[in-house]
Amino acid sequence: MRDVAIIGAGMIPFGRRDEDTLMEMLAYASLKALDDAGLGDKSVDAVYLANMGGGMLQHQSAIASSLVDRLSLLPAAADTVENGPASGASAIKNGLLAVASGYYDTVLVVGGEKMREVTGWRATDFVATMTHPQAEYPYGITLPGMAGMFTRLYMEKHGVTREHLLAVSLKNQEMGTLNPYAHVEMALDREGVFDSPHAVVNNPVSADPLHLYDLCPVSDGAAAIVICPLEMAKKLSKPPVLIAGFGQATDTHTLQERDDPTDLKAVTLAAKQALEMAKLKPSDISVAELHDAFTILEIAESEHVGFFKKGEGGKAAAAGKTRLGGQIPINLSGGLKARGHPVGATGVAQVVDIVWQLRHELPKTRQVKNAQTGLTVNFGGFGNNVLSFVLKRVEP
Amino acid sequence: MPVDMELEAVLRPIQYPMPPYPPKYVVLANGKKMVIRQAAREDVPAILKSVHPCLFIERDYYDVVSARVYGELLAWYRYRVKSAYCLMGQVDGYLVGIVNGRMEDEKVGMSYHTLAIDRGLRIGSHLFAAKMEYHMEYLNQEEVLIVAESPIGFRRWMIEYPLEETKIPHELGGGDSYRLTREIYFKAKPRLVVGDRPVPQDLMDEAMREVKFADDDTIRERIAGLKGR
Numbered sequence: 001m002r003d004v005a006i007i008g009a010g011m012i013p014f015g016r017r018d019e020d021t022l023m024e025m026l027a028y029a030s031l032k033a034l035d036d037a038g039l040g041d042k043s044v045d046a047v048y049l050a051n052m053g054g055g056m057l058q059h060q061s062a063i064a065s066s067l068v069d070r071l072s073l074l075p076a077a078a079d080t081v082e083n084g085p086a087s088g089a090s091a092i093k094n095g096l097l098a099v100a101s102g103y104y105d106t107v108l109v110v111g112g113e114k115m116r117e118v119t120g121w122r123a124t125d126f127v128a129t130m131t132h133p134q135a136e137y138p139y140g141i142t143l144p145g146m147a148g149m150f151t152r153l154y155m156e157k158h159g160v161t162r163e164h165l166l167a168v169s170l171k172n173q174e175m176g177t178l179n180p181y182a183h184v185e186m187a188l189d190r191e192g193v194f195d196s197p198h199a200v201v202n203n204p205v206s207a208d209p210l211h212l213y214d215l216c217p218v219s220d221g222a223a224a225i226v227i228c229p230l231e232m233a234k235k236l237s238k239p240p241v242l243i244a245g246f247g248q249a250t251d252t253h254t255l256q257e258r259d260d261p262t263d264l265k266a267v268t269l270a271a272k273q274a275l276e277m278a279k280l281k282p283s284d285i286s287v288a289e290l291h292d293a294f295t296i297l298e299i300a301e302s303e304h305v306g307f308f309k310k311g312e313g314g315k316a317a318a319a320g321k322t323r324l325g326g327q328i329p330i331n332l333s334g335g336l337k338a339r340g341h342p343v344g345a346t347g348v349a350q351v352v353d354i355v356w357q358l359r360h361e362l363p364k365t366r367q368v369k370n371a372q373t374g375l376t377v378n379f380g381g382f383g384n385n386v387l388s389f390v391l392k393r394v395e396p
Numbered sequence: 397m398p399v400d401m402e403l404e405a406v407l408r409p410i411q412y413p414m415p416p417y418p419p420k421y422v423v424l425a426n427g428k429k430m431v432i433r434q435a436a437r438e439d440v441p442a443i444l445k446s447v448h449p450c451l452f453i454e455r456d457y458y459d460v461v462s463a464r465v466y467g468e469l470l471a472w473y474r475y476r477v478k479s480a481y482c483l484m485g486q487v488d489g490y491l492v493g494i495v496n497g498r499m500e501d502e503k504v505g506m507s508y509h510t511l512a513i514d515r516g517l518r519i520g521s522h523l524f525a526a527k528m529e530y531h532m533e534y535l536n537q538e539e540v541l542i543v544a545e546s547p548i549g550f551r552r553w554m555i556e557y558p559l560e561e562t563k564i565p566h567e568l569g570g571g572d573s574y575r576l577t578r579e580i581y582f583k584a585k586p587r588l589v590v591g592d593r594p595v596p597q598d599l600m601d602e603a604m605r606e607v608k609f610a611d612d613d614t615i616r617e618r619i620a621g622l623k624g625r
Contacts, residue, residue, distance in 0.1 A: 018455060119547055186516055189427025198590040201525070202425040202518055213425070 001100045005233035005240035005394065006225050008037025009355040014183040014221030014340035022051070022058050022114040025222040027070050029345075030110045033224035034071075038236055044226065045104035046077040050091035050111035051344035052084055056126050057117055067110070077104070084130040085293070086380025087111060088347020089248075089387035092225065096243055099227055106232075111349070112222030113342035123218045127343065130381050132254045144215055146255065146382050147294040148207030154262050154296055155209065158303075162209065164314025166194050168295040169213045171323055172331050176338025178365045181349075183219045183340030214295040219340030223349035234396065241358045244280070244373075245390035247273025253384055266386040267304040267377060274375065275306075278390035282306035285390070286371040287357050288328060289350035291379035292335040298322075301377050302330060305388070324368065332357070332366045347378035351389060358393040409478035412499045417483055417530045420591035421599055424517045428487045431595055431603040432526045435482040435494070440473035442607050443484065446491050446513055449612040453619050457546040458511075464545075464568065465509045468496055480508075483530065485523050489608040493519040495527040497540070505531035505540035506567060507576075510549065513610070514618050521552055525589040532581045541566055541573040557584045 010032025012025060020028075026049065034044075049064035060066075064078035083090035088111035095107040115123045124142050131137045131146070154160050169188060176182035193203040193213050203211045233240035249269035255261045275281065282305060290305070292298035299313040307328045308316045316322060322330040333339045333353040336346060354374035356362050374391045419433035435443060447469070450462035472480040479499035485492045492514040497507045507527060512520035531540045542559060543566040544550040553559055559574035566573040595603075610618070 120551070184516070186426055188425055189423075192423050192425040192427045196423040198423045198592075199425075200587055201521055201590050202423075204587065 002102060003230035004096050004099045004227050004243050005230040006227050006243065006351070006355050006391070007233045007236055007238065007240055008033040008035070008039075008226030009224070009352040010036050011181050011223040011349055011352050012221060013181050014219045014342060014345070014349075016116045017114070017220040018116070020220070022054060022060065022063070022112060023066060023070055025114060025220065026063070026067050026110050026112040029112060029222035029224040030067065030071055030108055033110070033226050034108065036238075037226040038238070039106065039226070042106070043073055044076050044106045044108045046095070046098060047073060047079070047108045047110065048091040048095045049078065049080045050087035050109070050348060051080060051113060052082055052087050053113055053115065053126050053343065056129070058114060073108070083385060084380040085127075085291070085341070085343040086347055086378045086385050086387050087344045088223070088349065089376070089378035089389065090347070092348060092351060092389065093246055093248060093387060095227055096246060099229060106226065106228045108224060108226050109348060110222060110224035111345040111347060113344040114220045115218045115342055116220050120218060135254050142207075143293070143382065144207040144210065147296060148210045150255070150261065150382070151209055151294070151296040154300060157262050158311040158314070160296065160299055160314040162194075164299060164318050165210070165214050165295040166190070167318040168292065168298045169193070169337065171317070172292065172298075172335045172337035173213070175332050175366065176334030178363070179334050179339060182334045182338045183217050183221070184334070184338045188213060210294060210296070216293045216336040216341040219342045221340055221342035221345045221349070223345050223352045225348060225351055225355065230394065234394070239359055239396045240394045241355045242392045242394050243389060244392040245274040245277030246388065247271060247277070248385075248387045249273070251384045253381070255382055262300070264300055264304045264383045264386075266383050267301050267379065267388075270386045270388040271305040271375065271377060274388040274390045278373075278392065280373060280390060284373055285328060285375045286373045287332060287354065287368040288330045288375045288377075289333060289353050290330055290335065290377045291346070291350075292331055292337050293341055293379070295337065297379060298330060298335065301379070302328070305375065305377060324366065329368050332368070347376070347387065350376040350378060351391070354391050358391055404475070408475040412479045412502060414479060414481060414499065415534050417481070417526070417534055418593055419595045419600065419603075420526070420593045421595045422522050422591045424487070424519070426517060429599055430485045430487050430492060430519065430522065431599055432483055432485050432523065432591065433603060435484045437473055439484070439607060440469050440482075442609070443482070443491065443494060444469060446609045446615065447494075447511065449615045450511065450513070450619060453616060455619065456548055458619055460545055461509050461511055465494065465496065465511050468508050472496075481530070483523060483526050484607070485519055486603045486607065487514070489602050489606055491607050491609055493523045495523040497527055497531070499535060499537070500541070503538040505535065505537045507540050507542040508568070513615055520548075521588070522590070524553060526591065528576055528581055529589050532578055538578060540576040542576060543568055543570050543573055545570060556588065
């Protein structure tokens with residue numbers, strides 16, 4: 001197996017992009033990544049495209065086939081990868097395996113989603129189609145509803161409080177104001193969303209005990225990377241970023257079938273595999289992008305990955321240990337919470353943000369000083385299909 | 397424009413006595429304090445300057461709502477609508493949203509529109525709540541007739557309160573009216589109607605000193621959110 005590196009990364013601003021079609025967003029992000037890779041006229045061998053809802057929301061299928069034509073990348077191989085909100089990381093994994101195996105040399109991975117084409121409740125329903133079709137969906141479960149129940153259990157079992165959730169929300173929205181690609185660029189004020197009696201309107205209960213600002217927004221957006229063998233990457237001008245490790249694990253479809261619904265086994269396994277492959281420990285990681293579709297998930301994942309012991313993640317967030325300059329900076333992009341969560345794009349966007357961190361390209365307000373390693377967690381379903389990557393900076 | 401006051405006496409509708417809406421302030425999610433106060437008729441020309449750029453924004457039916465608000469406020473300014481009022485929200489003196497309506501008669505209120513000029517802070521929710529508060533607690537009306545012209549309005553008013561369906565036509569000419577009754581209002585009040593009185597003097601002075609307006613591009617950016625392009 002060959003070592004594989006990321007040589008190009010690109011993203012378009014997430015948000016509500018009424019003016020763009022899904023295909024346009026995918027094309028913009030792809031062109032940015034291809035341009036960043038500096039391959040000139042050299043095309044790519046294959047395209048792996050992550051998308052969850054094109055068929056349902058845009059009534060469009062075979063999206064990868066359409067994109068290669070749109071980008072004049074013919075006759076590159078093209079596949080669309082659908083794996084729920086973990087589609088982005090799944091597409092990267094497929095590209096990674098193809099390059100590592102020696103079958104392809106240069107691969108474009110792009111993820112995108114256009115969710116604001118429909119009303120909020122239809123978008124929520126679309127996301128809920130990943131729940132169990134007999135045991136969950138017919139009874140009206142939604143992902144926020146599931147996250148609310150998970151949070152209640154997690155609070156009871158591991159001592160997480162609303163103050164801990166608030167710390168994640170304040171941090172990530174603050175980071176969003178520093179990220180030009182973020183959907184939500186508004187810093188929250190503790191009084192306005194928590195302390196004041198007026199917070200009952202500003203930050204209402206969405207799925208008890210989760211409030212409005214505990215949830216990520218519904219977003220449009222796209223992100224892309226270009227990968228190739230490390231030896232080839234070393235000949236290019238920018239510092240290559242090595243995909244040092246990856247892991248993927250699954251869990252039961254329904255939460256109620258798990259021995260302990262608060263135990264995110266797939267997160268633990270995926271991160272463990274990725275770290276072992278990279279020969280690193282959690283404490284070796286410089287910066288992480290975790291899948292905070294709900295604030296509780298950033299806390300729970302920070303524990304399951306091994307950054308903190310069970311029951312310590314919330315306290316660590318409240319103590320500022322996950323902020324820039326803290327023990328392990330998490331979601332300096334603003335995370336899903338502020339950058340946004342166009343489901344097919346998210347797993348790729350997380351990797352793009354880590355690439356920028358490891359190239360030391362971000363402004364000081366978001367850049368982890370001398371970052372050498374990064375970790376991502378892309379969380380599909382409600383933790384029933386999780387992927388993790390460990391990336392390493394390679395000095396040119 | 398010359399005005400024939402003899403003819404005006406015929407053309408101008410009657411006005412019910414309307415006690416003033418006492419100003420209040422609300423702490424927003426970003427920590428800024430929004431003063432909600434009643435606009436005077438003399439404020440209308442200035443308010444219209446903020447409404448004007450919204451006329452050209454299709455997103456979320458801003459064009460429709462703004463065009464109607466423009467006409468409603470102009471009609472109020474020139475005495476062509478009965479017992480109308482307008483409440484406005486100001487942050488740091490800047491106009492961030494307006495709501496308007498009128499008294500159909502002493503018992504029935506007619507809700508017109510809610511126009512949030514700054515978005516993402518639930519300004520529309522706070523202002524709509526203030527409008528309902530005015531009808532129920534200061535005008536002491538029995539019910540308010542309401543229609544929504546955007547999906548956001550439908551979600552905020554019809555579902556969040558929730559309002560009662562009726563078959564009563566609304567004077568805006570759209571769908572049938574929904575109704576806010578006193579019972580619905582007071583049940584919803586703890587979770588939807590907030591604000592403190594009196595407004596601290598410094599906040600009130602700033603709001604009263606001048607109604608400030610963001611420029612056209614800023615307003616379009618805030619509403620249509622065309623960031624980064």
